[in-house]
Amino acid sequence: RELQQVKVSVPVRSFDSGNRARDRDMLEVTEADQYPEVIFVSTDLEEQNSVITVSGLLTFHGVTREIRFKAHQQWQSDSLFVEGSFVISLEEFKIQRPAILTMKVKDDLQVRFSMVYQ
Numbered sequence: 732r733e734l735q736q737v738k739v740s741v742p743v744r745s746f747d748s749g750n751r752a753r754d755r756d757m758l759e760v761t762e763a764d765q766y767p768e769v770i771f772v773s774t775d776l777e778e779q780n781s782v783i784t785v786s787g788l789l790t791f792h793g794v795t796r797e798i799r800f801k802a803h804q805q806w807q808s809d810s811l812f813v814e815g816s817f818v819i820s821l822e823e824f825k826i827q828r829p830a831i832l833t834m835k836v837k838d839d840l841q842v843r844f845s846m847v848y849q
Contacts, residue, residue, distance in 0.1 A: 734776050734778075734783065734804075734811070734813075734848070735776070736772075736773050736776070737771070737772070737773040737776070737785070737787070738770070738771070738772045738773070739770070739771045739844075739846075740768050740769070740770045740771075741768065741769045741770075742767060742768060743758065743761055743763040743766065743767055743768065743769060744758065744763055744767070746758075753829075753831070753836070756829040756831075757829065759829070760826055760827050760828070760829050761791075761792055761826055762792065765793075766791070766792050766793050768790075769789070769790065769791045770789070770790045771787055771788070771789045771790075771798075772787055772788050773785055773786065773787035774786050774787045774788060774797075775787070778804075781803055781804055781805060782801055782802070782803060782804075783801065783802045783803075783804055783813070784799065784800075784801055785799065785800055785801070785802055785815075786798070786799045787799075789819065791819070791824045791826075792824045792825060792826050793825075794823070794824045794825050796819075796823060796824065798817060798819065800815060800816070800817035801815060802814065802815030802844075803815060809849060810847055810848065810849050811847070811848040811849075812845070812846075812847055813844075813845075813846045813847075813848070814843075814844065814845040814846070815843075815844060816841060816842060816843040816844070817841075817842050818839050818840065818841055818842070819839075819840050819842065820838050820839060820840075821836075821838050821839075821840055822838050
């Protein structure tokens with residue numbers, strides 16, 4: 732019982748930073764109507780104890796980049812819980828950073844995820 736490959740598709744409109752105005756600006760600069768999904772497909776999963784090192788291709792805003800990150804897994808009964816996070820650069824995905832009172836938002840975007848496999 733182990734993960735062989737992961738493919739995840741997430742609607743851009745589901746992003747929630749906790750700030751409605753910032754989220755509205757991000758929908759505009761990410762061109763959510765033209766690029767409605769963020770897609771990740773793993774190319775390699777290396778498991779060691781409860782840590783999975785994940786490599787794969789992330790497509791966001793019409794740009795595909797290779798990324799690598801670590802995730803933590805835990806079995807509970809017949810369910811596998813996997814959670815982790817990674818950071819991407821908005822500029823690497825050709826996204827203009829919105830400005831709030833002439834100050835641009837940070838280039839680094841922290842992505843956190845939690846998944847359950849049954």
